[in-house]
Structures are given as C-alpha cells and as structure tokens.
Amino acid sequence: RxxxxxxxxxxxxxxxxxxxxxxxxxxxxxxxxxxxxxxxxxxxxxxxxxxxxxxxxxxxxxxxxxxxxxxxxxxxxxxxxxxxxxxxxxxxxxxxxxxxxxxxxxxxxxxxxxxxxxxxEPEPVLNGREIKVPGDISSAAYFIAAGLLTPGSEILLKNVGINPTRDGMLRVCKAMGADITLLNASTEGEPTADLLIRTSSLHGTTVEGEIIPTLIDEIPMIAVMAAFAEGTTVIRDAQELKVKESDRIAVVTEGLKRMGADIQPTDDGMIIHGGKPLHGAEINSYLDHRIAMSFAVAGTICDGTLTIKDGDCVKISYPEFYEDLYSLGK
Missing domain, CATH: 3.65.10.10 (Enolpyruvate transferase domain)
Incomplete structure (x- = not known):
C-alpha cells in the first residue's frame, strides 16, 4: 500500500x-x-x-x-x-x-x-540519514502479556518504541492493572523506553474509540489476556480486524472458545468474560502471525498442551519468536 x-x-x-x-x-x-x-x-x-x-x-x-x-x-x-x-x-x-x-x-x-x-509539500529534497530503529511494540506485546500473566515473572524489554500513536497496548495493560515501569525513556527521533514487566493480577476493561488505531495489531493478544483476567472486557470499534491477514474477530473467538473461554464476537469486536479455566487445544492460525503468537503465549499459561496449525507463519514478522519466548522459561 x-x-x-x-x-x-x-x-x-x-x-x-x-x-x-x-x-x-x-x-x-x-x-x-x-x-x-x-x-x-x-x-x-x-x-x-x-x-x-x-x-x-x-x-x-x-x-x-x-x-x-x-x-x-x-x-x-x-x-x-x-x-x-x-x-x-x-x-x-x-x-x-x-x-x-x-x-x-x-x-x-x-x-x-x-x-x-x-x-x-511536493518535490522535497531528501537526504539519507542514519536511522535508529526502536523495538517494535507490536512484537513486544507478546512478551508484555507473558510477563504479566506468568506467575513469578519479571522481564525487561529494552529499547521499545513508545510513540503515542502506537502505545495503546501499554495504556490498556495499565487499565487492566498491569505492573509496567518505563525506564531510560528517550525522545530522540521515535520515542523509546525500556519496559520492566512484572506479574500482575489483571482485570477486565473496555477498549474502544480513539485508542483502537494505536493497538489494532495487538488486539488478539489483548483478547487472550482478557480471557485470563478477572471480569469482563469489551472490545469495540475494531471492525478493521476483519480485513487483516485473517478475520481476527472470528479467528480469536474460535481459538479462545476451543480453550474454554467465555467469548462472544460482535460486529466490531468481542465481549470476553474472563477468569474461566483455560485448557490446551488445537488452534488454527489461518496463516496469521498475530494469531499464532498470541495463542503461543496462551499455550505457556493454560493447562494441558496447545498446538498451533501453521505456526511457522510467525516468520512473517518475527522468525525467532518461539525461540525467544520459550527461552524465558529456562
């Protein structure tokens, strides 16, 4: 595009x-x-x-x-x-x-x-410059969720982009009761910070309106977090999810229901009643890397074994994802 x-x-x-x-x-x-x-x-x-x-x-x-x-x-x-x-x-x-x-x-x-x-303005004179690329908060989201949900965890994610037009994941986590501390913040070019993540008791929240474009790619992970959290989470105004690599409203709902979650799809989002015991299941990624990574995190926390069909699709954005995720449990 x-x-x-x-x-x-x-x-x-x-x-x-x-x-x-x-x-x-x-x-x-x-x-x-x-x-x-x-x-x-x-x-x-x-x-x-x-x-x-x-x-x-x-x-x-x-x-x-x-x-x-x-x-x-x-x-x-x-x-x-x-x-x-x-x-x-x-x-x-x-x-x-x-x-x-x-x-x-x-x-x-x-x-x-x-x-x-x-x-x-047209016809700009462009000059090559050195670029400092911050860590992608969309990729960091899975480790943020894993750190918050896994008992006894503490994770430090370094040099993560916290641009205000992209930091919706952090704002939703805070609204759910997350223990996240920003360290070494920098505003040179793209704003960045180190994120210190600690295990937290999460609760439901409402995700809607102007925050949606700042976290559209993180909503599958937020939905999984909501299924493990206490209380009800409502996600709305997110009809854009239907035209991503998969229809993420339908696919997230299907996967979480397979795990035993209480979730209902809506035209523009989901309603998730959290706190139900979740178990392993076979999850179809539908070749969507965000779906595969979100359910991989779920699989490290739920009871039993979780398998992901076509899980190699994570290579689209994060080839070493499984290696990095599972290394944290060693």
Whole structure:
C-alpha cells in the first residue's frame, strides 16, 4: 500500500503482487485516493485487490478525507504527494500512527500535522540519514502479556518504541492493572523506553474509540489476556480486524472458545468474560502471525498442551519468536 503511492508518480509501469494473504486484502482504500490524484492504478482481477498494475504519471494535489483511520492509507497519500503539483493532505476520522510523517521530515520533507490532518509539500529534497530503529511494540506485546500473566515473572524489554500513536497496548495493560515501569525513556527521533514487566493480577476493561488505531495489531493478544483476567472486557470499534491477514474477530473467538473461554464476537469486536479455566487445544492460525503468537503465549499459561496449525507463519514478522519466548522459561 505504501509503495503504491511512490510508484504512482513515476515514469514507468509497475505490477505489485503478493501471497494469498496479500491478494485478499482490500486495496480500494488506496486506489481511491490515488485515482483522485490522477493516478492510473488497476486491480488486474477486478476485485479491488492485488495484483495491481500502476502506470506512473504526473499527479495532482488533493485533500483526501479518509473513511478509515489507517496509517497505510495516510502514508500512501503522503508519499504520492511528493510527486504532485501542489500541497497534498489527508484527514482521518481519528489519528493513526505517525511513523511516516516523522521519517519523511527526518529525511528533509515538509510534512505538517494539525489534528487528524497531515499535509506534505511536493518535490522535497531528501537526504539519507542514519536511522535508529526502536523495538517494535507490536512484537513486544507478546512478551508484555507473558510477563504479566506468568506467575513469578519479571522481564525487561529494552529499547521499545513508545510513540503515542502506537502505545495503546501499554495504556490498556495499565487499565487492566498491569505492573509496567518505563525506564531510560528517550525522545530522540521515535520515542523509546525500556519496559520492566512484572506479574500482575489483571482485570477486565473496555477498549474502544480513539485508542483502537494505536493497538489494532495487538488486539488478539489483548483478547487472550482478557480471557485470563478477572471480569469482563469489551472490545469495540475494531471492525478493521476483519480485513487483516485473517478475520481476527472470528479467528480469536474460535481459538479462545476451543480453550474454554467465555467469548462472544460482535460486529466490531468481542465481549470476553474472563477468569474461566483455560485448557490446551488445537488452534488454527489461518496463516496469521498475530494469531499464532498470541495463542503461543496462551499455550505457556493454560493447562494441558496447545498446538498451533501453521505456526511457522510467525516468520512473517518475527522468525525467532518461539525461540525467544520459550527461552524465558529456562
């Protein structure tokens, strides 16, 4: 989705394709704003998904009102705006993660943000710079959950990104009663900190509204945490989960029910009545790395043996995940 914005403004033709998961994900959400800027972009199968053919051409400036809070859509428009004939902007219903805005400005672009609107000036002079890459909080989420749920645990996660547009996982954990201490905080470039995680007695909470875009990838792990916590957790406004690598509302519900959890899916989330004894089961990952990693954590805590079908899909984002997770129990 991001590279589509760059390719739309080039002087050549490109085709973008991917695996079965990529081919099932909706691309109309980036095709629509690019077409409004004069781009020539076609879904080759006519279904609004990859493969895409992009015939590069000069682009026009536009102000796009995005119907979804998506950093991928916003980033696509901003990147295309570098090749437009004037200032280009995108407005979201609520603010999504802002890594692209930070990075583009760091390289020399002129990106400004006001409320939920981000704008970019065309034809920036970009210069290569050294980049310090913080640890991904989406990957850290599994170790945060494991540390909170496993009796007698204390885990230190170093150099984790705590950008306010991405730190929803930490805020939800705090709302559930988590013992998390931030150490060695830094605001150089992307804000980072070391996270000290200690075993905690978690309780239910409500996850909704503007916090959802800051933790959309962490919701499967939050749902698993909620199943082990006392009380009821309600997740809503998260219909975006349906168009990830899998329908994560359906898949999380299916997996937790197999383990004995009391969970009901809703149109935009889940209702989880926690505190029920959970047991091992066979979990289908549906080739979704977030699902596999979330249930791997569950498997270290529940009674009995938990197996994950197609668990190798974690290689998409974290090839050493199982090795790192199981090393903590030694």
């Amino acid at each position: 991001l590279i589509s914005g760059i390719l739309a403004g080039q002087s050549f033709t490109s085709e973008l394709n991917g695996d079965a998961s990529i081919q099932s994900r909706p691309m109309k959400r980036i095709m629509t704003p690019l077409l409004s800027m004069g781009a020539d972009i076609v879904s080759l199968r006519g279904n609004g998904c990859a493969p895409l053919r992009i015939t590069g051409k000069p682009l026009h400036a536009a102000h796009y009102q995005s119907p979804v809070a998506s950093a991928q859509v916003k980033s696509c428009v901003l990147l295309a705006g570098m090749y437009a004939d004037g200032s280009t902007s995108v407005t979201e219903p609520v603010l999504s993660r802002n890594h692209t805005e930070i990075m583009l400005n760091y390289f020399g672009a002129n990106v400004t943000s006001q409320g939920t609107t981000a704008s970019i």
